[in-house]
Each structure stands twice: as C-alpha cells, then as structure tokens.
Amino acid sequence: MSRSRTLLLPLLVGAAALAACADDPSAPQAARTVREPSLQVSAPDPRELASRIPAFGGYYLDRGIPTVWVTEQESADEAVSALEGFARSRGVARGAIRVRLGGHSYTELADWFDRATPVLALDGVISTDLDEAENTVTIGVDNPGRVRAVTNLLRGLGIPEGVVRIRQADPIYTTASLRDQVRPVTGGLQINYGNYVCTLGFNALHSQGASYITNSHCTGRQGGVQGTVHYQSLASQAGSRIGVEVADPVYATGGSCPKGKTCRFSDSSRGLYDAGVLFSLGRVARTTSSGNLTGSLTIDASNPFLTITGKGSPPVVGQSVSKVGRTSGWTTGNVTNTCVNTSVQGSKVMLYCQTFVAAGVLGGDSGSPVFTGSGNVSLVGILWGGNSAGNSFVMSPIGQVEQELGSLTVN
C-alpha cells in the first residue's frame, strides 16, 4: 500500500520560471511507500528488460497497476509479457497492464542519469532520479535559484537540453519508519539482501560513480566482491532495488594480522547506485527522538534529515557520538575506547583500531552511520557490531573506511 504525498514544483530545464506547484501523489521522486515485509518476490530489473527490449522506457506502479513505457508501439506486447509475472504476483492480470508511448528508451535515460551525477556536487542539488513515472531524468533542487548552475553543468556534461527536468523537491512525509521504503534514499535506512537485513550507512560520490556505503559483512561474503544486490527496504517491494556491491577489499593474513585471523581496518563496503534510484547526498534519516539505548524509528515528518556537513576527526574517549540504525534507531553515547584491535565473535575476522561507544545497538543496525552533532552533523564512522547486552556499539572510523574504499565525497 502506498501512503505517500509529495509537494513538487516542476521546473523545465531552460525555462525561465517555475511552471507550477502540484500535489502529485503519483510522482515517484521523494515519494515513500510502505510494504508488508515479505522476502519472496522481486520486481523485474529494468536494466535487464532494457537489454532485451530496446524500446523499453521503464516501468512503474500507477496506483498499484504496472505501467510500462515504450518508444515504439510495436514493442508493447513484448514489454507487457516481460511484466506479466510481476503483475500477476500483485494480483493484476496481463490485460490490465498499461502501456504508455514515451520519447526515451531506458538505455538513454540511464546514460543521461549516469552522466548527470556530478551535479550532486553543486550547492542545493539534493537528488538525481531516473524518473520511471515520467520517462525522464529529474534533478531535485532546494530552490529555483539553482536552475541556471544545474543547466550549465548539464550542458557541459553533454546531456541534450529538454531531456532533463529540474524540480524543487519539498517532500511532505507522513509517518515513515527507518524500516519502510523511503525515497530519496539516505543514511540510516534499512537495506536488505538475500535473507539479511542491515542499515545503509551514507551516500557518497566516488570516482567510479554515485555510491552507498554499508558494512563488508552486509554483502554476500565478507571480503571480496560478489556483486551483492541491495534493496531498500525489502527485495519483495516494487522498485526497491538500489544498487550492487562493487568494492569490498579482501581481508589480509600474515604480517601484523594474528595467526588464524583475517584482518582489515574497517568493516565497510561500497555499492554503486542503479540508474534511476533517487538518493540524497549528505543526508541521514532523522527520527523523532534519540536515546542512549534505544531511540525512535519514526522519521521526523517536519524535519526528516540530519545534514552531513563533512567528515569529522576521529572521536576521542569521552566524546559524544550518535548513530541511526533500523533496529535501535537514533542512539547517542560517549566514546569509551579508541583504537581497539577487535576480534569478531563467530568468525576469523579481526579489525584494527576500532572505536567503542556506550550506546544502544541491536541486530540490524549493522552499517549505521556514526556522527557527531544533532542537526548539522560530522560523519565519523560506520557501525558494525556491539556487545551481547546491546549497550555498547563498535564502529570503524571514517578515515579507515576511506583508506580501504578510496576517497569519498559525503556532502
């Protein structure tokens, strides 16, 4: 069931002024859907469909009805057939699948979406979206004054004028949880792969593209790249796939690593966002309250984000830090130990120089962003574990994450 409401001000690239203000419940950008948890059925991968059907232009659910774009009417039957199984799993017959004739193939949109990623480095640009519902690429900005700079950069990136839409996105959130499907994707939200559930740490720009960071152990195998596909929040939800694991350095043996152990400096991995996934750089989901052992899981409707203003210095003993995770929520406590070489229960893994914090943690919080501050925050690390009592969590400092994953732009 969808429970989303979005307030959007559409702006056309190159247009001089704002076009309109619309309450557009069908628009996917900044929308949020809530699904009952089930891990059985996955939505079709649009990139795979695009490789089989050149005229395929993307698909979405229009009030629950699968709706597909094609650039040629002759491809309509093939596109409908590709979605038939998915539609049936949702109780929709083949004949009810809708077909819309669009101007752009999914392959074209994905190319423009990828090339547009650098605009996220501009001030005030909060999202880029391969917009399946509108058969276009949409860029979200915080106010109309950003349009000129975005337009100029898009031109420089070789993206044709008129194929990208710029919108002022001002989402109004109903009650949402860290465990719901939330767009744009931010740090602190639940992610899923296979039969496992973790938390997305933070979004980042990497030289290889728009990325998200979570734990190494939140991938198919801890250490080494298996191309793990991640979903937010569950694989069974339509449109929940967000990306693929692309970096997870192998754990070392020998040298300073104790005999029988495999070692790294951080429990971190990097995933590359799929084209079309709406995410926000420099944002962590903000819930309605924080506590020491547990905090709220409900995203604050009036103030839904913590803003990452940069990377913080390694925290010191006695310093207060916080994390936001899908199970214990927003928790805050003081650093108790730094630079602890830590063995992981039930495995051969040892992590060098980790930081311990006297704050709540529960299963599912793996990957949580750790930060200082409570409004504008500084990112200091990524949570990966805790003690069995659930009152002390362990994090890998951000510097060690970058040491292993490469330079990351986090805001």
Place this chain on the structure above:
Amino acid sequence: MDFRPLLLVLLAACSAPAPPSAQADAVDSAAAPDTGLAFRAQVPAQARAGEPVPIKLRLTNTGAAPREVYLTGRTVTFDVVVERAGGEVVWRRLEGETVQSILQVRTLAPGESLEFDASWDQRTNAGEPVPPGDYVVRGILPTDDARLRTPDAPLRIVPG
C-alpha cells in the same frame, strides 16, 4: 506476519519458573505452547564436577503457519547464562565478545526447529572452576525486537 506481539507473550511466559521435569537425565524447558514459538534449553539434570556440560537450545515453530524470525548475526548469535541457585551469574557465553549487528531472516515451517549447541566447561568467565552445587542454565536469543529467553533449566553439579 508480524510476530512481535506473540514474542511478547512468549517472553512473559518465559519469566515463569520452569516446571519440574519428569525426565531422568535432562530438563527440557518449554515455553507456553499457544504462542506459536517455543524456545527451550536442554541440559543434563546432573553432571560430575569438571565434566563439560552440553547445552542445546531449540527454537520451534509450534504454530500452524510458517513464521519469519529475525535473528542476529551471519552465524546466529545466541547466549547462554549459568547462575548459581541464588542468582549470581557465574558464566556467560558471550561475555566480552563483539558480535556483528546484522539481522538474519529465517522462515520456520510448522514444526520446524532451529538448534544451537554450546558447552560449558564448569568454569567462570574468569577461568575459575565452580564448586559442586545447584545451578540454573538459561538460553538467550537476540532478535530485532526482543530477546527470547528460555525458562531456567536446573543443573546439579556433583563431586567427581
């Protein structure tokens, strides 16, 4: 299906003292049967001093429908606590350990069980041997919502 309310009922049920066992060599502590999940600790009723004590925890779907359970760890994390009869904790399996905070979703068919095996060497976490006497053993299974606890299973250690 959201099973959390049932888990709360289960936890409440688990807080009651375990009934005496009719078995001669083991105590099988079962939770209330109408919750849909039963979490049990099986230990010998008696062990000689110094002998390792085998401990088996078993989580069973006693309901009529499949049930999802959210467990912690890539390898499922479980704890075992041994207390003297007076309540003093002498050994905790995960004492001082750091566990990964990942959730694992398992679906149990009706009647299906997950089993977790541990062994206690009759030493405290400080490494000191415990004296003969009466003890209780309790299993703990962290989930994303609450910790499942078995009823206390009594264990008597007799001189070797």
